[in-house]
Amino acid sequence: MKLLFVGSRLYDDIDWYVKSKGIESVLTESNEEAINLDLPDQVFIVPRGMDGPKQVALMQKVDAIVPLIGIDPPLIDVAHMKEEMENDYGIPVIAAGVRAVELTSDKIKTKQFYTEIDVATPDYQILNSPDELNLEFPVVLKQGEGQGGKDIKVAKSMSDVEEYFEEFNQALCEEFIEGSEISIEVLGFNEEYVALPPIYKGETTIEGTHPLNKVKTGPCMVQGLDNNLVQHTAYKVAKNLDSDGIFEMDFMYSAEKDQLYAIEVNTRPNGTRYLTTATCGVNSLCELVNMAIGEFSLSNVYDKLGYHYSTEIPIGNYEGPAPNEPVKSFEENDFVVHGPEGYQRITARADSKDELEKLLSKLI
Structure with a gap:
């Protein structure tokens, strides 16, 4: 099996998994000084845009394409590439389609979409x-x-x-909704969707504190909020978007009004993916690979689901004990360090709150 990955910045998160599956990896990147270029089997430096990846995919006769793009602007080009490669060449592209990207990349259209499907929004x-x-x-x-x-x-x-x-x-x-910020990932492929456990991202602030500066925890435990409601609502949104890949959704819960509000949805890998993996054992980026190689199913995801207490803390620069190899895998570690130097975060998990506190005392 040969897969093309588009974008190198997130590739180190899944390199260990790609190798464990015996997959031949080909990667395209527009920046010749980007990180992780030493990890795949082959790397092609191409101009910005999707023309280069399309040409490499055809030249290398890959079995599927997995875009690893964590920013919004290129997503519509990826979506158009998906249509062309799947319709004209039969090569699956594990990403959201044009309609889903158009609805989610514009916050005004997203608001209108929520109203159309009867999902509460501020x-x-x-x-x-x-x-x-x-x-x-x-x-x-x-x-x-x-x-x-x-x-x-x-x-x-x-x-x-x-x-x-x-x-x-x-x-x-x-x-402005005063209340709890919640994030949730939904995986979708071939019209099957599964909502993973919600993550708590802290309380809203008048100062507009950025999520990267907050301590986050999983699973979400907000008094008065039923996590099943969050998962059901997220599932409803994803199903109506009717596309493939990762859907990351942000919600707010007002305890005063006892109301869950949908804020936005992204069709790309997201910043809470480490915490989701730590909490439930399902790695959304690895599931993209499974979609590409025909090993994704709801039953397989349910079989992996676990239950852990986890937290993610901004630390600047990590100076604690070294993690085991592979360093980005919770299969071998109870913590993962991620982010650029100076802005690093540590995500840790344990089977109880007390054990989690003891682990953190050793790490930071």
Whole structure:
């Protein structure tokens, strides 16, 4: 079996799994100085875009293509490549299709999609000027496109809104929900979907604290919230998107209103994947490989599901004991260190809260 992987930044997360499966790995990358280029069997440096990967896939006669892209802008090009490679050449591309990407890459379209499928989302309006605002403060101002908290502002007064419009001509203005932030991964392939355990990402803040600066835990344990509701809602969203790959969804839970709100959905690998893997034993990136080689099924995923207490903590630079090889696998480790130097995070797991605390005391 020969697979083409597009993008090298995330490849070290699955290199160990690819090798364990005896898969011949081919990788394309546009940056000749990118990380992880020493890991695959073959590497091709190609121009930005999907023309290069398409040519390499055909030249190398690969069995499937697995894009490993963790940012939004290239996703629509990947989706168009998926249509072409699958329809014209019969080569599966394990990624979301055009409709799913178009609905999820634009926050305004995502809002409209939630309304169409009857999934609760915070009240919102599209602002073309500050004086159009009719929601009560505080409100959240966003742009239609963007990720990782980019171009998001929590406005507490009209002056905050006016300041936002000094930079932008339009804004998606959303009701600020005071409550718990939750993330969940859903795996989808050939019209089968499975929602993995939800992850708790902390409480919302007026300051708009970035998720990378928060301690996260799994499984999600928020008083008053039924995790089955989160999984059922996430499953409903994924099923209506009707596509393949990883769906990462963000929710908010208001204890005051006893209401779960859908915030956004991404059709790509996400930042909470380590914590999900630590919590339940299912690695979403490895499942992309399984989809490509014909070994993905709901029963296989259910057989892997476990239950652990886990946490993810920002540490800057890790200086604790070295993990076992492979360093990105929870099959050989009870912790994984990830992220660039200066911004590293440690994700650890144990079978009880007490054991988790003891493990963390040894690591940090």
